[in-house]
Every structure is written in C-alpha cells, then in structure tokens.
Amino acid sequence: xxxxxxxxxxxxxxxxxxxxxxxxxxxxxxxxxxxxxxxxxxxxxxxxxxxxxxxxxxxxxxxxxxxxxxxxxxxxxxxxxxxxxxxxxxxxxxxxxxxxxxxxxxxxxxxxxxxxxxxxxxxxxxxxxxxxxxxxxxxxxxxxxxxxxxxxxxxxxxxxxxxxxxxxxxxxxxxxxxxxxxxxxxxxxxxxxxxxxxxxxxxxxxxxxxxxxxxxxxxxxxxxxxxxxxxxxxxxxxxxxxxxxxxxxxxxxxxxxxxxxxxxxxxx
Amino acid sequence: xxxxxxxxxxxxxxxxxxxxxxxxxxxxxxxxxxxxxxxxxxxxxxxxxxxxxxxxxxxxxxxxxxxxxxxxxxxxxxxxxxxxxxxxxxxxxxxxxxxxxxxxxxxxxxxxxxxxxxxxxxxxxxxxxxxxxxxxxxxxxxxxxxxxxxxxxxxxxxxxxxxxxxxxxxxxxxxxxxxxxxxxxxxxxxxxxxxxxxxxxxxxxxxxxxxxxxxxxxxxxxxxxxxxxxxxxxxxxxxxxxxxxxxxxxxxxxxxxxxxx
Numbered sequence: 001x002x003x004x005x006x007x008x009x010x011x012x013x014x015x016x017x018x019x020x021x022x023x024x025x026x027x028x029x030x031x032x033x034x035x036x037x038x039x040x041x042x043x044x045x046x047x048x049x050x051x052x053x054x055x056x057x058x059x060x061x062x063x064x065x066x067x068x069x070x071x072x073x074x075x076x077x078x079x080x081x082x083x084x085x086x087x088x089x090x091x092x093x094x095x096x097x098x099x100x101x102x103x104x105x106x107x108x109x110x111x112x113x114x115x116x117x118x119x120x121x122x123x124x125x126x127x128x129x130x131x132x133x134x135x136x137x138x139x140x141x142x143x144x145x146x147x148x149x150x151x152x153x154x155x156x157x158x159x160x161x162x163x164x165x166x167x168x169x170x171x172x173x174x175x176x177x178x179x180x181x182x183x184x185x186x187x188x189x190x191x192x193x194x195x196x197x198x199x200x201x202x203x204x205x206x207x208x209x210x211x212x213x214x215x216x217x218x219x220x221x222x223x224x225x226x227x228x229x230x231x232x233x234x235x236x237x238x239x240x241x242x243x244x245x246x247x248x249x250x251x252x253x254x255x256x257x258x259x260x261x262x263x264x265x266x267x268x
Numbered sequence: 269x270x271x272x273x274x275x276x277x278x279x280x281x282x283x284x285x286x287x288x289x290x291x292x293x294x295x296x297x298x299x300x301x302x303x304x305x306x307x308x309x310x311x312x313x314x315x316x317x318x319x320x321x322x323x324x325x326x327x328x329x330x331x332x333x334x335x336x337x338x339x340x341x342x343x344x345x346x347x348x349x350x351x352x353x354x355x356x357x358x359x360x361x362x363x364x365x366x367x368x369x370x371x372x373x374x375x376x377x378x379x380x381x382x383x384x385x386x387x388x389x390x391x392x393x394x395x396x397x398x399x400x401x402x403x404x405x406x407x408x409x410x411x412x413x414x415x416x417x418x419x420x421x422x423x424x425x426x427x428x429x430x431x432x433x434x435x436x437x438x439x440x441x442x443x444x445x446x447x448x449x450x451x452x453x454x455x456x457x458x459x460x461x462x463x464x465x466x467x468x469x470x471x472x473x474x475x476x477x478x479x480x481x482x483x484x485x486x487x488x489x490x491x492x493x494x495x496x497x498x499x500x501x502x503x504x505x506x507x508x509x510x511x512x513x514x515x516x517x518x519x520x521x522x523x524x525x526x527x528x529x
Contacts, residue, residue, distance in 0.1 A: 017370040044394045109288040116511050118469045121503045124491030204383040225389040233393055240386035248381035
C-alpha cells in the first residue's frame with residue numbers, strides 16, 4: 001500500500017474525488033427535482049425543493065406550527081430512555097450472571113432463548129398489553145438496547161483477572177467494592193463498545209415502535225404515508241435519516257478515538 | 269453473533285448448550301401454562317402454550333401456515349442472496365479501485381447510517397403494497413452486512429502468500445481460485461450468520477404494512493383482531509425458523525472454520 005499512502009496521495013486525486021462526490025449529489029437532486037410529473041407519477045416522489053420548503057415550515061420558518069421539535073424530542077427521548085434503562089438492566093443482570101454460578105445456569109440460557117425471539121414481532125403484543133402509548137415503545141427499545149450491553153458487559157467481566165478478585169476479597173473487599181474499584185474500570189472498553197453498538201439500534205427501535213403506535217418521527221412517517229402526503233412523508237424520512245447519520249457519525253468518532261472492540265452486528 | 273459463544277466454562281460442564289436452552293424453554297412454557305391453568309392470568313391477555321399449539325394445528329390444516337410462511341421465506345431468501353451477490357460485486361470493485369472507493373464508499377457509509385426501517389413508508393409509497401418494498405428493505409439491510417465483512421476480508425494482508433504463489437508459478441486464475449476465494453469464505457459465513465436473521469426480521473417487518481401474504485401479515489391481522497393466540501403462534505413459528513437457520517449456519521461455520529485453527 002506504500003504507493004497510495006495518504007502523504008503521497010496527490011491533491012489532484014483528492015480534488016477529483018470531491019468533484020465526483022458533488023457531481024453525484026447534484027445529479028441525484030436534479031433528477032429528483034425533474035422526475036415527478038415527467039418520468040414518475042407526481043404522487044410517488046417529492047421534489048427536493050418541496051421537501052426543503054416543508055422542512056422550513058416544520059422548523060418554524062413560516063406560519064405553521066413548528067411540529068418538528070416536538071417530534072424530534074419524543075423520538076430522542078424514546079431512544080435515550082430505552083438506552084439508559086436497557087443499559088442499567090443489562091449491567092444488573094450481567095452482574096448477577098457473572099457472580100453466581102447457580103443463577104447463571106438458568107439465567108444465561110434464558111437470555112439466549114429470549115434473544116432468539118424476533119423482537120419486532122412482539123411490538124403488537126406490547127401494544128395489546130400496555131396500551132397505545134409510550135409504554136410499548138419503551139419496552140421494545142429497552143429490549144433492543146439490552147442484549148448488546150448484556151453480552152459485552154459479561155464478556156468484559158469474564159475477561160477479568162480472577163486472582164485480582166481473590167486477593168481483593170481476601171483483603172476484605174465486598175462484592176460492591178470489587179465491582180466499583182476493579183471490575184467496572186477494567187471492563188470500561190467492553191461497556192463502551194456495548195453502548196456504541198446499542199445507540200444506533202435504539203434510534204431505529206424507537207422509530208419502528210413509533211411507526212406502529214403513532215407518535216414522534218415514526219408516527220409522522222405512518223401518518224403522511226396513509227394520508228398520501230408525499231412532501232410530508234419524504235420530509236419526515238429526511239429528518240429520520242439525518243438523525244441516524246448524526247448518531248452513527250458520533251459513534252464512529254468515539255470508536256475511532258477509543259478503539260473499542262466494536263463488533264459489526266449489522267443491526268436493522 | 270456475540271452472545272451464544274460465551275457459555276461459561278464452569279457452568280454445567282456436562283450439559284451441551286442446546287440442552288440447557290431446551291430445558292429453560294420447557295420450564296418457561298410449563299410455568300406459562302400453569303399460570304393460565306390455575307387462573308392467575310386470563311387466556312385472553314396472555315394466551316397459553318396449549319392454545320398456541322392448537323392454533324398451529326388449525327393453521328396447518330387450513331393452509332394458513334404454509335400460505336404465509338412460504339412467501340416470507342421466499343422473500344427473505346431471495347433478498348438475502350441478491351444482497352450477497354451485489355455486495356460481493358461492489359466490494360470487489362471498490363477494493364480494486366481507490367478512486368471508486370473514495371467516491372462511492374463514502375456514499376455507502378452514509379446509506380449504511382440511515383435507519384432503514386424508517387425508509388419503509390417511503391418504499392411503500394413509491395413501490396406499492398406488493399412484494400417489492402420487502403425486497404428493497406431486505407437487500408438494503410443484508411447488503412451492508414456482507415459489504416463490510418467482505419471489505420474486511422479483502423483488506424487482509426496476503427502479499428506474502430501472493431508472492432509465494434507467484435514464485436511457484438501460479439497464474440492469476442490460480443491465485444483467485446486458491447488464495448483469494450478461500451480467504452473470503454469465513455467472512456461470507458460470518459456475514460450469513462448475521463444477515464440471515466436480519467433478512468427474516470426485515471421481511472416480517474415490511475409485511476406488517478404490505479398486502480401480500482406473509483407471516484408479518486398474519487401477525488398484523490391477529491393484532492388488529494385482538495387475538496393474542498394468533499399473534500404468539502406467528503411469533504413462535506418465526507422463533508423456531510430463526511433458531512433452525514442459526515443452528516445450520518453455526519454448524520457450517522464450525523466445519524469451515526476448522527482448518528483455520
């Protein structure tokens with residue numbers, strides 16, 4: 001790879017790359033602007049200009065209600081609450097499994113069995129049990145955040161040095177002392193890695209739950225689809241995509257800085 | 269997958285993992301049945317294993333099971349294979365040209381970051397309520413699993429081996445056949461293990477909204493008629509299929525991985 005190392009890469013190469021990237025973007029936008037009504041029926045696609053206009057309205061640059069901020073807050077709250085609660089739950093259960101050999105025998109296979117159930121199919125059941133509100137979304141998002149955190153934390157704690165733990169307990173440390181002073185710092189990398197995997201998944205889970213329940217950005221997607229409002233639907237899709245790209249970029253940046261052992265799980 | 273490979277050495281040394289999982293499942297189902305039989309919970313809300321088995325029997329006789337399961341499996345498998353082939357082509361193309369990689373790889377990274385299920389309403393809107401939105405979602409999800417794994421595989425340093433083969437007089441074709449392709453096989457299997465369940469779940473999710481037969485359609489119909497038994501029977505079928513597929517691919521993984529030490 002010596003011939004193409006970053007230092008020897010010519011500025012001409014970089015320039016041509018950027019020209020091509022921008023050309024593709026501009027080409028796509030021009031196509032989308034021209035296509036509806038000429039090549040594609042008007043109903044199926046929205047023009048970028050119409051999407052931009054609608055986005056401006058939602059952000060409050062017009063006479064309409066700025067509905068974007070409420071929807072964004074709802075979605076991010078669903079994702080955030082799920083991530084936090086799922087993480088705490090996962091750490092508690094992983095600690096129980098890690099500590100006790102008796103419980104681990106039944107809890108760990110139970111987790112494996114639950115992990116095998118396609119969670120997405122359970123959302124209608126959660127709605128049926130908990131009503132058409134935030135509760136089924138929260139349950140689904142917590143379930144989504146749980147498994148990456150659980151398995152990463154468990155893996156980290158099992159990589160811990162048994163001898164250190166034995167010495168600490170001989171010196172009179174209680175389990176919670178061992179946990180706070182050795183186990184948690186030692187497994188930092190694994191837990192961070194679990195968080196980085198879980199964070200984008202919780203956003204997707206929140207939107208999916210909202211699509212079926214009818215709140216937040218997911219609810220907007222469902223609403224504009226069934227009301228055949230192409231501009232609204234494509235604008236909501238752009239918003240959801242922007243949030244997804246933002247979260248993934250942040251995750252990528254943290255991952256590059258801390259070089260976690262992030263696994264490509266390729267979630268939905 | 270991260271999880272299942274972590275079986276603790278000290279836990280139940282004599283019992284294989286599938287047996288542990290089976291026992292736990294049986295205990296769970298038994299407890300569920302007991303709770304309903306004793307009357308602690310109403311069958312209307314939580315259904316029961318017995319009712320679900322009966323429902324599955326009805327579906328088998330009435331034909332609903334196969335009429336819905338086969339289309340789902342067909343879409344999932346076709347989409348999965350399409351995505352795998354597309355990812356192979358794109359990964360090889362981008363790995364062989366730095367310029368293409370810088371231009372298109374950049375866009376692929378952005379597309380990967382999109383929350384794909386959130387795009388489903390758009391697909392439904394543009395493509396209708398038939399099978400095509402399902403295919404688009406499945407291909408979009410599975411493509412990236414294969415793409416990133418194959419890029420990792422193609423990036424593996426193999427210059428020494430390639431030079432050695434060259435000295436031994438290997439032609440380009442031999443290098444591809446005996447070096448390039450075999451090194452990719454473990455990456456393909458790893459992608460398949462991650463991608464297969466995602467293909468199934470992706471199909472079922474899209475089927476919640478489409479009008480053509482499928483397990484997602486069956487589950488969605490049960491949920492709108494407040495039929496917990498029907499819903500859970502559908503979930504049970506998908507869980508079993510998912511476990512079977514994962515088991516098959518894990519065996520394949522073990523068999524293929526053996527020579528790699």
